[in-house]
Amino acid sequence: MQFLQTLQDESNDIGASIYGLASELFPINRSITGDGVRETLKILKIVCPGLAVHEVPSGTKAFDWTVPKEWNVREAFIERPDGRRIAEFLKNNLHLVGYSTPVDCLMPLAELQKYLHSLPHMPSAVPYVTSYYEERFGFCLSHEERASLTEGEYRVYIDSELKDGALAYGEAVFPGESDEEIFFSAYICHPSMANDNLSGPCIAAHVAAWVADAPRRYSYRFVFVPETIGSITYMSRNLDALKSRVIAGFNLSCLGDPGHFSYIASRYANTLADRAAKSVLKFFDANFKSFSFLCRGSDERQYNAPGVDLPLCGLTRTRFGDFPQYHTSADDMNFITPDALAGSFALIREIVESLEANRRYRVKTLCEPQLSPRGLYPSMGTRGSAWEARSIMNFMAYCDGANDLFRVSEIIGEPALKLADIAKILIDAELLEEAPANDEVIL
Numbered sequence: 001m002q003f004l005q006t007l008q009d010e011s012n013d014i015g016a017s018i019y020g021l022a023s024e025l026f027p028i029n030r031s032i033t034g035d036g037v038r039e040t041l042k043i044l045k046i047v048c049p050g051l052a053v054h055e056v057p058s059g060t061k062a063f064d065w066t067v068p069k070e071w072n073v074r075e076a077f078i079e080r081p082d083g084r085r086i087a088e089f090l091k092n093n094l095h096l097v098g099y100s101t102p103v104d105c106l107m108p109l110a111e112l113q114k115y116l117h118s119l120p121h122m123p124s125a126v127p128y129v130t131s132y133y134e135e136r137f138g139f140c141l142s143h144e145e146r147a148s149l150t151e152g153e154y155r156v157y158i159d160s161e162l163k164d165g166a167l168a169y170g171e172a173v174f175p176g177e178s179d180e181e182i183f184f185s186a187y188i189c190h191p192s193m194a195n196d197n198l199s200g201p202c203i204a205a206h207v208a209a210w211v212a213d214a215p216r217r218y219s220y221r222f223v224f225v226p227e228t229i230g231s232i233t234y235m236s237r238n239l240d241a242l243k244s245r246v247i248a249g250f251n252l253s254c255l256g257d258p259g260h261f262s263y264i265a266s267r268y269a270n271t272l273a274d275r276a277a278k279s280v281l282k283f284f285d286a287n288f289k290s291f292s293f294l295c296r297g298s299d300e301r302q303y304n305a306p307g308v309d310l311p312l313c314g315l316t317r318t319r320f321g322d323f324p325q326y327h328t329s330a331d332d333m334n335f336i337t338p339d340a341l342a343g344s345f346a347l348i349r350e351i352v353e354s355l356e357a358n359r360r361y362r363v364k365t366l367c368e369p370q371l372s373p374r375g376l377y378p379s380m381g382t383r384g385s386a387w388e389a390r391s392i393m394n395f396m397a398y399c400d401g402a403n404d405l406f407r408v409s410e411i412i413g414e415p416a417l418k419l420a421d422i423a424k425i426l427i428d429a430e431l432l433e434e435a436p437a438n439d440e441v442i443l
């Protein structure tokens with residue numbers, strides 16, 4: 001298939017570009033607020049055209065939530081009794097519990113232990129811990145380092161600031177022929193972690209760049225938000241527009257590891273987004289995993305809440321929490337690969353292309369058309385024979401005006417994009433036409 005060949009040809013470059021963007025963003029101290037989010041958006045804007053940054057002041061109500069105080073950090077460390085510093089924030093921002101309050105005090109080891117987090121089952125990894133909604137402080141370090149601590153007085157130093165500020169998010173909109181929108185959401189709130197977090201926004205930015213230059217039947221909206229509070233805040237300001245325009249949405253998370261793809265269904269698994277994702281994944285990765293909404297974990301939660309009900313599903317490779325590196329320093333730039341990122345980009349691009357191509361068709365003849373006088377049999381011979389002819393006949397058998405390409409794809413076992421190619425040939429041969437909008441629809 002031509003489109004797969006094209007994707008393979010381009011995959012090396014796009015993978016390197018997405019990986020390069022993730023490398024650039026990796027060291028930044030991201031959280032749900034703060035300058036790290038702004039810096040991240042500034043860099044994403046280099047790739048994602050037209051990315052507008054919005055700021056929502058602390059204290060703003062967002063449905064049942066309130067935009068929290070803004071958190072920024074200058075420095076943080078623990079000083080051992082011998083004066084040596086450990087858990088230095090400036091060396092690895094995972095060392096500091098997210099949203100830690102400022103402190104500068106001495107304490108004995110037994111007291112210090114109350115503020116430490118480590119992973120006995122992954123002794124060399126530093127865990128990722130946050131405390132957004134309860135004011136406290138803490139440090140994360142490897143279990144090996146923690147085990148090496150000796151009795152004595154430790155200095156705990158955190159130069160952080162928790163004050164009224166703003167929550168920043170980014171949004172890019174690309175109008176198409178129709179006001180109906182395809183929506184993408186990625187989160188930008190985790191500090192130095194590659195798969196969860198950077199794979200999502202870095203792929204989304206590249207998809208946006210591609211969409212910006214592509215002919216568009218639909219409009220496209222990309223948002224880059226802090227997870228949970230960011231998507232809630234965004235929706236509290238845009239819900240009516242989203243509900244009236246979005247026909248399919250995707251939350252992008254954990255798309256950089258080499259594992260198989262996973263799809264997390266919308267609440268009732270019955271939206272156009274679900275149908276498009278499953279239809280494309282079936283041929284793209286035969287071993288993809290399908291999860292119900294009960295297995296949700298990222299912002300698909302917020303977008304599917306009762307009353308919100310956006311038609312959105314989640315896309316990941318190995319699902320968040322299912323890989324041992326999840327929320328640890330082992331989720332680093334060695335865990336994600338340019339190839340895996342390129343494959344995820346290709347998947348999303350094919351989902352977009354399939355949505356753009358998706359239509360209902362009906363045959364113009366009554367009873368089976370005769371193909372050979374129209375020159376379709378010889379041309380099919382060069383495309384791979386009787387098997388191709390059978391695909392064309394199967395396709396036409398379901399072009400009764402009621403089925404869209406995803407449904408025909410499901411019935412006859414051919415990718416929707418291939419059916420779109422066949423449809424073009426049949427329209428040229430005056431055997432097929434797009435079904436009128438008022439035809440009975442079966443989805």
Ligand code: ZN
Pocket residue numbers: 190196320327
């Ligand atoms: Zn996470």
